[in-house]
Amino acid sequence: MHNSSLTDPSSTAHTRGEASADTAQGLAHAKAILFGEHAVVYGSPAFAVPLHGLAAQADIRYSPGRETRIESQLFAGTVLAAPEPMGPVVAGLRAALEATGEGIAEVELTIRSAIPHGRGLGSSAAVATAVARAVAGLREHTFDEFALHEIVQKAETVAHGRPSGIDAWAVATPAPIRFQGGRATTIEVGRPLTFVLADSGHHGSTAEAVAGVRALRDSAPTTIDPMIARLAELTESAIDDVRRGDRDAIGGRMLEAHRLLTELGVSTPTLGSLVDAATAAGARGAKLTGGGLGGCVLALADSAEQAEELADALRAAGAPRTWTTEVSRT
């Protein structure tokens, strides 16, 4: 499988909902957490980057007098017949319709998403954001960023239990963000950064991963709290490194974060071997990204050319697919 580029400048991944007559469309992009996953659940800061080339799209139209229907890769049918995995979409749609102040309406919703599910890339948050933006377009309504966040968090709560909220901000914000305690701010990038994302091929449940870390922390707080504190320090230091464009420092911190996440029990042998393969192929650093227990590894390259080599090495090490993304200078 090819290494796909995520730097497509024609991506409209962060376009607001757009309306025409009685139909509308909403888009949202995927995200990768560079630092701070899991620690963020306990109030620590985290750092996420947008993946503009991987998008979710929602198209919506009114269908008065007919039951609300959803069409997606996972399911096609009426909302009442939707299986449990569609719960977040149904919750997001309902919340968005209600938040316009006009109540529930009968609609037909079509979802297309290029974001792989269960890979730590914010697929559920991106779909909910695209749906909310489509609803806004349909109703010629504007959700400010906080209203949008609240809607997406309702969907995320169904998807993951008690999400920190980072995914909901990250998939809706076109720039890299620092997130802490429910608030997001954009991060300055002093030098472009090229990353290769490698899919482990395994689904990782965020809810399960978060519950595992919580259980570990409850059983050994004096061991786990310092690890969470160290992950927080790595995030803050990396924000400075990114401002200064210090790739070596960022890479070193990625490797340390991966070791800590492994100790927290959210890595897997496959994720570990992909991190090793990336470093053996010359990556400045690599780590799992997102909830873990499957999902993806993120590797920092020196250049677009080196990213190709890293992607080849990661696929040779067993990754079924890779993507390359550039975080632009701001």
Ligand code: MEV
């Ligand atoms: C998931 O993308 C990030 C986690 O920290 C969970 C959360 O923040 O809700 C693992």
